[in-house]
Amino acid sequence: xxxxxxxxxxxxxxFLQDAARAAGGCxxxxxxxxxxxxxxxxxxxEALRPPGALPEDDFLSACIRCGLCVRDCPYDTLKLAQLGxxxxxxxxxxxxxxxxxCEMCDDIPCVAACPTGALDPALDNIDDAKMxxxxxVDQENCLNYLGLRCDVCxxxxxxxxxxxxxxxxxxxxxxxxxxxxxxxxxxxCTGCGMCEKSCVLPEAAIKVLPARLARGSSxxxxxxxxxxxxxxxxxxxxxxxxxxxxxxxxxxxNLAAPGGYEPGYSLPGIGQ
Amino acid sequence: xxxxxxxxxxxxAAEVKGWIGAHRFLLLRRASQLFFLLLFLLGPWFxxxxxxxxxxxxxxxxxxxxxxxxxxxQSLIAGHWPExxxxxxxLIVLVAYALIGGRVYxxxxxxxxxxxxxxxxxxxxxxxxxxxxxKRGTRLWILATVLIVSGLTGVIAWExxxxxxxxxxxxxxxxxxxxxxxxxxxxFDLIVARHGWCGHICPVGAFYGLIGAKxxxxxxxxNRAACDDCMDCYAVxxxxxxxxxxxxxxxxxxxxxxxxxxxxxxxxIDVCSVDVFAFTHRFDDHVVTxxxxxxxxxPRAARPI
Numbered sequence: 001x002x003x004x005x006x007x008x009x010x011x012x013x014x015f016l017q018d019a020a021r022a023a024g025g026c027x028x029x030x031x032x033x034x035x036x037x038x039x040x041x042x043x044x045x046e047a048l049r050p051p052g053a054l055p056e057d058d059f060l061s062a063c064i065r066c067g068l069c070v071r072d073c074p075y076d077t078l079k080l081a082q083l084g085x086x087x088x089x090x091x092x093x094x095x096x097x098x099x100x101x102c103e104m105c106d107d108i109p110c111v112a113a114c115p116t117g118a119l120d121p122a123l124d125n126i127d128d129a130k131m132x133x134x135x136x137v138d139q140e141n142c143l144n145y146l147g148l149r150c151d152v153c154x155x156x157x158x159x160x161x162x163x164x165x166x167x168x169x170x171x172x173x174x175x176x177x178x179x180x181x182x183x184x185x186x187x188x189c190t191g192c193g194m195c196e197k198s199c200v201l202p203e204a205a206i207k208v209l210p211a212r213l214a215r216g217s218s219x220x221x222x223x224x225x226x227x228x229x230x231x232x233x234x235x236x237x238x239x240x241x242x243x244x245x246x247x248x249x250x251x252x253x254n255l256a257a258p259g260g261y262e263p264g265y266s267l268p269g270i271g272q
Numbered sequence: 273x274x275x276x277x278x279x280x281x282x283x284x285a286a287e288v289k290g291w292i293g294a295h296r297f298l299l300l301r302r303a304s305q306l307f308f309l310l311l312f313l314l315g316p317w318f319x320x321x322x323x324x325x326x327x328x329x330x331x332x333x334x335x336x337x338x339x340x341x342x343x344x345x346q347s348l349i350a351g352h353w354p355e356x357x358x359x360x361x362x363l364i365v366l367v368a369y370a371l372i373g374g375r376v377y378x379x380x381x382x383x384x385x386x387x388x389x390x391x392x393x394x395x396x397x398x399x400x401x402x403x404x405x406x407k408r409g410t411r412l413w414i415l416a417t418v419l420i421v422s423g424l425t426g427v428i429a430w431e432x433x434x435x436x437x438x439x440x441x442x443x444x445x446x447x448x449x450x451x452x453x454x455x456x457x458x459x460f461d462l463i464v465a466r467h468g469w470c471g472h473i474c475p476v477g478a479f480y481g482l483i484g485a486k487x488x489x490x491x492x493x494x495n496r497a498a499c500d501d502c503m504d505c506y507a508v509x510x511x512x513x514x515x516x517x518x519x520x521x522x523x524x525x526x527x528x529x530x531x532x533x534x535x536x537x538x539x540x541i542d543v544c545s546v547d548v549f550a551f552t553h554r555f556d557d558h559v560v561t562x563x564x565x566x567x568x569x570x571p572r573a574a575r576p577i
Contacts, residue, residue: 022409026417033418037427060427061350064343064358065437066329067445071315082448083438090448091328091431091441115329115337115357116347 045209047087047094048131048191050078051102052111052123062118065091069110069119075103078110097193097208102131104158104192127159132191133214134164134184138205144180147171153182153195153206163189182206186215281396281507285545297538304380312444327381327440328431329358337361340437342479346422346429366483372536374484378470378477379510379537383439387454388470391461392510402466408513408533411478418475435469436476467510481532488553489536493518493527495560498546505540505549515540519548526557 043049043056050069053059070078070093077100081087087094093110095102104126111119123129134153136142143150144166157164164182171177182195184206193208208214228236285294292299312330314320324331329339339354339361347354354362369377379385421429431437435453442450461468470477493499496519505519506512514531521527541549 018407022407022413025410026413029414030417030421033421033429033432034425036432037421037425037429057426058352061347061422062352062354064328064339064347064428065431065441066325066339067441068325068329068331070445071321071324080441080445082446082450083442083453084449089427089432090438113331115331115339115355115361116352117355117358118352121355 043088043094043210044086045213046096046098047081048097048102048193048208048210050093050095050110050119051104051108051126051129051131051190052114052119052121053131054118054120059118060089060092062116063092064116064118065089066115067091067093068113068115069093072109072113074105074109076100077102095193097132097191097196098204099197101193101197102129102190104129104190127188127190129190129192130211132193132208132210133186133189134191134193134195134206134208135214136182136184136206137209138201138203139181141201142182142205143200144182147173147177147179149180150200151180151182152198152200156194156198158192158194159188159190164195186211279502281504282543284502285504285543288545294542297542301380301537302386305383305386308381309383309440309443312440316444326437326444327383328437329361336364338365341366341483342476343428343431343437345479346419346431349419349423350426350428351423369480369483369487371487372484372489373487373534374480374482374532375477375535376484376489377480378474379535382436382476383443384436384454384457384474385470387439387458388461388467391458392467395462395466396507398462400463400466403463404465404468406465406468406472408472410472411475414473415475415478430475434476436474471510477535485532486554490552490554491518491529491534491536491538491540491549492552492556492558493521493529493548494550494552494556494558495546495548496521496527497560497562499548500546502545504543504545508539508543510535510537510539523559527559528552528554528557530554 037060049056049059050073054062065080067080070080077095078093079087079095081090081092081094083090106126108123108126108129111121111123113119114121136145136153139145151166154160154164154166162185164184166180167183168178168180171179191208191211195206196204196208199206225236282294288294311323312326314322315324322333327340328343329337331337337357337360339358341362344354344358344362418430433453435450435457438450438453442448457469461470465472493515499519505515509515511531511533514529514534517525517531518527518529536551538551541547541551
């Protein structure tokens with residue numbers, strides 16, 4: 001029997017029409033939902049995730065927004081993002097360093113409380129947490145950069161002398177003082193926010209930012225010549241002749257630049 | 273019969289069984305909803321930490337984990353394998369609702385239920401038309417969509433708009449703009465679609481319905497021979513398509529309401545003045561026949577109009 005002559009059942013046509021309509025509706029609704037879900041990924045820079053939080057993309061697939069980390073935080077640092085508040089996906093935990101920083105509890109109760117592993121239980125040492133990276137964002141207002149000895153961010157840092165150090169340099173304004181520049185070492189900074197919380201300025205000059213904003217990255221193929229040279233124990237390029245550097249100073253034939261003067265101090269690292 | 277169907281719903285039952293008798297399960301249900309909400313609120317309000325967390329995930333007495341299996345399913349599809357705590361909690365919830373009926377969650381626990389019930393009450397009071405009635409399968413399509421979107425975006429998708437957890441979390445942790453969402457759902461149920469959200473849209477209800485498709489706890493129209501067609505059960509039932517197969521089934525068919533859409537709310541038991549319905553288990557397909565001397569209903573004279 002020729003197929004073309006087979007009468008199509010009206011029920012079949014109806015079923016196909018209904019299914020097509022439902023599928024179409026689902027595509028529209030699903031697109032909207034996907035847009036909302038992707039939109040939810042934009043976490044504001046001030047909102048920091050708790051210690052051990054998976055990278056944001058993974059976090060949103062893992063966090064069920066139950067709030068147990070908030071309950072177990074002994075310092076009421078953590079909050080759940082409220083709908084419509086500028087704090088990331090609704091119901092997910094975050095903290096604002098300038099309000100209440102993370103106190104870096106040794107037993108990391110928030111991670112222990114997380115039932116799903118959105119806060120990674122592999123984090124067993126709070127010093128390894130990476131909630132963000134502190135950045136001295138405003139050198140023009142930072143009191144230490146002005147030549148004063150505020151040092152508060154350095155003093156309060158739970159990883160003092162490792163995450164934040166004071167790097168001395170010459171104060172060219174006064175000519176005979178030092179500037180002790182608070183300097184963050186990102187590989188040791190946990191992003192707890194104690195420095196930002198404690199900054200004495202009305203608006204903190206040092207802020208904890210998510211790593212994506214705080215850090216650049218070195219290209220994979222870059223090699224530092226001086227490190228390579230040290231590793232090899234000889235100049236990296238065979239046969240290269242390392243001539244003495246002609247710098248001002250005693251022991252060279254260039255005691256003073258022509259028409260110049262003897263420097264009042266020695267540049268660090270330029271000895272004879 | 274037409275005169276009876278024009279009587280206020282439940283009036284006859286209230287006359288026969290008393291107001292309390294005609295609202296027994298409604299009162300129990302409100303008490304249950306309040307109870308589960310208070311369990312979560314005792315901690316933040318009074319410092320009595322029996323249950324911590326929200327309906328999405330909680331910890332009872334510091335040990336018992338409970339997790340919403342629907343959220344967990346989305347998380348799995350989005351590509352995260354949860355820790356054992358969450359999986360255990362999800363399994364406990366899954367087994368419990370598989371036994372007592374998945375949609376017991378909807379009618380006895382869910383905090384959105386009082387909202388949509390209130391909207392429906394007003395809807396009836398204002399005698400509004402039932403409005404847009406999507407097909408019964410719509411929520412299953414939405415459920416599938418939510419799972420697919422979770423997989424595609426890698427985000428637990430329904431939590432972006434889920435009013436259940438948002439309201440619950442709002443009450444416990446702070447409301448934000450959740451009240452706007454609640455108003456939206458009320459207006460939707462009041463004007464756009466009767467029983468619209470819980471009865472046609474919500475994929476959480478659809479998911480729990482599937483969980484409890486073979487549940488033990490069931491309502492049976494065992495005494496269906498006594499039915500006098502007052503239609504009150506159809507009027508109060510939030511999923512009234514589930515009634516007919518049991519109530520109007522021919523001899524030899526089961527009197528059990530077996531549809532996974534039944535929420536086991538028990539309102540049909542309340543409003544029936546001749547006690548057609550009762551809670552029982554799914555293997556009890558006993559039908560009361562009029563020759564049964566113990567429970568046979570007396571023939572009733574037509575009531576005055």
